[in-house]
Amino acid sequence: MRELKTISISQDQDVVAARAASxxxxxxxxxxxxxxxRLATAVSELTRNILRYAKKGECHIExxxxxxxxxIRVVVEDQGPGIPDLDRAMEDGFTTGGxxxxxxxxxxxxxxxxxxxxxxxxxxISIRMFSKKRAAAPKAxxxxxxxxx
Amino acid sequence: xxxxxxxxxDTLLTSIQVELTDDDALExxxxxxxxxxxxxAEGLVIDITALxxxxxxxxxxxxxxxxxxxxxxxxxxxxxxxxxxxxTLVEMGRQLIGVESALNLDQAMEKVEILLxxxxxxxxxx
Numbered sequence: 162m163r164e165l166k167t168i169s170i171s172q173d174q175d176v177v178a179a180r181a182a183s184x185x186x187x188x189x190x191x192x193x194x195x196x197x198x199r200l201a202t203a204v205s206e207l208t209r210n211i212l213r214y215a216k217k218g219e220c221h222i223e224x225x226x227x228x229x230x231x232x233i234r235v236v237v238e239d240q241g242p243g244i245p246d247l248d249r250a251m252e253d254g255f256t257t258g259g260x261x262x263x264x265x266x267x268x269x270x271x272x273x274x275x276x277x278x279x280x281x282x283x284x285x286i287s288i289r290m291f292s293k294k295r296a297a298a299p300k301a302x303x304x305x306x307x308x309x310x
Numbered sequence: 311x312x313x314x315x316x317x318x319x320d321t322l323l324t325s326i327q328v329e330l331t332d333d334d335a336l337e338x339x340x341x342x343x344x345x346x347x348x349x350x351a352e353g354l355v356i357d358i359t360a361l362x363x364x365x366x367x368x369x370x371x372x373x374x375x376x377x378x379x380x381x382x383x384x385x386x387x388x389x390x391x392x393x394x395x396x397x398t399l400v401e402m403g404r405q406l407i408g409v410e411s412a413l414n415l416d417q418a419m420e421k422v423e424i425l426l427x428x429x430x431x432x433x434x435x436x
Contacts (some may be wrong), residue, residue, distance in 0.1 A: 173331040173333055176331065176332070180329075184363075194392075195397055195398075196356070198394035198398050199394075199397075199401070202363050202365050205365040205367075253403060263367055267366060267402030268402070270401050271401060271402065281422060
């Protein structure tokens with residue numbers, strides 16, 4: 162696994178930068194438009210939560226592509242107050258931050274894997290997306306097959 | 311970040327061409343409402359063709375802006391949403407969508423006309 166990028170989150174431009182970086186990686190790994198948008202939206206929700214509740218934190222974007230499939234993992238973490246009632250925070254419609262209450266449960270629905278750990282002083286949320294097929298075959302294979310691409 | 315708001319007949323026309331920060335979105339909302347007051351526009355069309363991400367925050371700002379405009383007597387139509395954005399919003403939660411919308415600018419202008427005509431008919435008791 163390679164960590165490609167770590168973005169410090171402390172102002173609202175950083176939210177824009179984090180979603181742009183995650184979208185860019187998804188695109189370069191061959192994810193479709195819908196998955197690019199799902200991932201960028203999920204990252205936007207999570208990094209905004211950092212600003213709203215913890216003021217600052219970090220967003221790590223990692224390439225988890227292996228021989229079988231393209232994969233991306235994004236980890237956002239902060240040293241903020243933590244989420245007091247995790248079960249409620251994952252309920253649709255529950256909000257303390259003046260949003261629509263779709264943030265965390267909505268984000269979970271957008272990605273393939275969602276893991277959250279939170280205690281006072283440390284919250285870490287990890288999301289993953291995979292594409293079903295390998296992003297791009299090596300050019301050599303096309304050459305052997307006599308096709309150009 | 312100031313987003314231009316143009317007036318065409320009785321309708322305000324604005325197109326969000328860049329990714330907005332949260333502050334930009336709030337500023338946009340205030341600008342639109344101010345422009346409605348100064349121009350007395352009856353319709354508002356917001357084109358979001360260039361937006362690649364509409365998350366729960368921006369969705370709320372757009373919904374709120376339409377509701378606020380309505381309270382000022384202005385009908386709002388949002389247009390140009392990318393298919394991937396609509397898909398993401400529905401997956402995130404249906405409460406995110408509560409605004410009149412159209413496929414493109416042409417249809418949005420038509421829809422504003424229709425909404426205003428319906429309102430005029432309603433006022434005449436038709």
